Amino acid sequence: MAVVEPQAAEVTVYFYAILFSRYPQVRELFPHDMDVQRDRLLRGLLRIIELVDDPDRLVQFCSLLGRDHRKFGTLDAHYPAVGECLLAALARYAGPAWSHEMAAAWTRAYNTAAHVMILAARDDTRLRPATWGAEIVSHVPRGHGIAEVTVRPDQPYPYAAGQYVSMQTPWRPKAWRHYSPANAPRPDNTLTFHVRAVTGGTVSSALVHHARVGDAVQLGPPQGDMCLDAAEDRDLVCVAGGTGLAPIRAILEEAARTGLRRYVDLFIGARTAEELYGLDDMLRMAQRQHWLSVRAAVSHQHIVGREGTLPQVLREFGPWDQHEAFLCGPPVMVTTAAHTLIRAGVPTARIHHDPLDTPVLNTPLTPPRHPQENAPL
Structure with missing residues (x-):
């Protein structure tokens, strides 16, 4: 991979070209615009290689991939075709570095990953629809x-x-x-x-x-584990930006329905007051639920109340070290808020957010080999 990675774009273009040429029936599984798809293929391969010495998490990742591929219409017979064309693309661009031993190693690796994906998809078929x-x-x-x-x-x-x-x-x-x-x-x-x-x-x-x-x-099937039961019996601090308020709102609605016995501090951020999406709805909920406190943060407009980015406003309150945190919004906001909470003493294991990019490629896999309670994100 170290030899091939500098030519990654060419490898993925060549791979899909020969796949569609040799097996034209699989073309209908893919979108018309292949740019995003080629990037996902490469990142999926890189993550498999990253996990190759960690069998438990490798199986988790390949199982996620297998279940997710059901919604595309992937069949067992498609896996050998993909493997054949993938190895052909790697061999072409690896040049002299490609040997019989390397081909055998990649064949074993691919067949193992494909086998796990196929089994996970079959198990999932017995549990729920593909779409x-x-x-x-x-x-x-x-x-x-x-x-x-x-x-x-x-x-x-x-x-x-x-x-x-x-x-x-x-x-x-x-x-x-x-x-x-x-x-x-x-x-x-x-x-x-x-x-x-x-x-x-x-x-x-x-x-x-x-x-x-x-x-x-x-x-497609629901995904993610940013759910209320992750918080056990701790008070919650929730941070939302833009439409990232949606899952937080769902969690609070569930909390109200089940009779929450913990306190929740909700921070909603935006650039301007006009962009404070959903704030009025949350304020009305806070009037009905004594356990909910709602605060807004505006970063690019002078208004009466709190000014500054969400992380800046978050630092003014607390302490948060005994709380469970739920974050959702733009990736920069989520990352910065997470660092703010970590510095305030919140262990990373108690900070929950959705994957910041393609979920199936970025979902956290547990348990890590070397857990570090307060490691940087």
């Missing part, structure tokens, strides 16, 4: 490029408040994007997503500006 069809039953614009999109799945969709969901839309087939339900499970089985139209984001822009009641979408 759920769903209909949009409500679409409410909330301003600032945000819409509340409520869908009703065509069959029961079991999930826990705080988890996230992959969604495929008719406007960008084969392209899955992740959104967190903003509600705890409901009797009518509906889920409400808070979607912000991202610049250049074809899926999010379509959901905000073009989706209508009656449109159909596909949902």
Whole structure:
């Protein structure tokens, strides 16, 4: 990999070219735009290599991949085809470094990973569908490029408040994007997503500006462990930015439903007061629930109240060292807030947030080989 990695872009382009040439039937599994897909392939390979000496976490990672691949329509027969073309691409770009021994090692490694993925997918098939069809039953614009999109799945969709969901839309087939339900499970089985139209984001822009009641979408299985039961009996500190408020809101809704006996401090951040999305809803909840305290932080506008970034405002309160922390929002905000809490004495094991990039490639795998309670993120 050290030899091939500097040519990574060329390797992945060549791999998909020969895969689609030799096995044209697999092309329909992939989106039209392959740039993101090629990057994911490389990062998946790099993580497998990173975990190659840690069998337990390697199995966890490959199992996640196998279950996630069900929603793409992946079949057992596709794995040998991919392995054949992957080794051909590695051999081409490794040059003289490629030997019989290296080919044998890569073959064993790939076959092991593929075997774990296949078994995990088979087990998952016995537990739940690969995807759920769903209909949009409500679409409410909330301003600032945000819409509340409520869908009703065509069959029961079991999930826990705080988890996230992959969604495929008719406007960008084969392209899955992740959104967190903003509600705890409901009797009518509906889920409400808070979607912000991202610049250049074809899926999010379509959901905000073009989706209508009656449109159909596909949902993948729920993922993530940022759930209320992770907190045991500790008080909570929650930090949310933008539509990152959605899973926090779901967790608090679940807490209210189950009769929470702990205190919760919620910090909501934005650049300007107009962008403090969902603040009024949370303030109304705080009026009904004595255990909830809500504070806002605005970083780029002079207003009455708290000014500054969320981490700056977070440092003014506390102490937090006995709390469980739930963070959700832009990656920079989440990372900075996590560092702030770590410096305030919160162990990393008690700081929960979703993966900051492609979830299946970045989900934390436990237990680590050398756990360090307060190691930097």
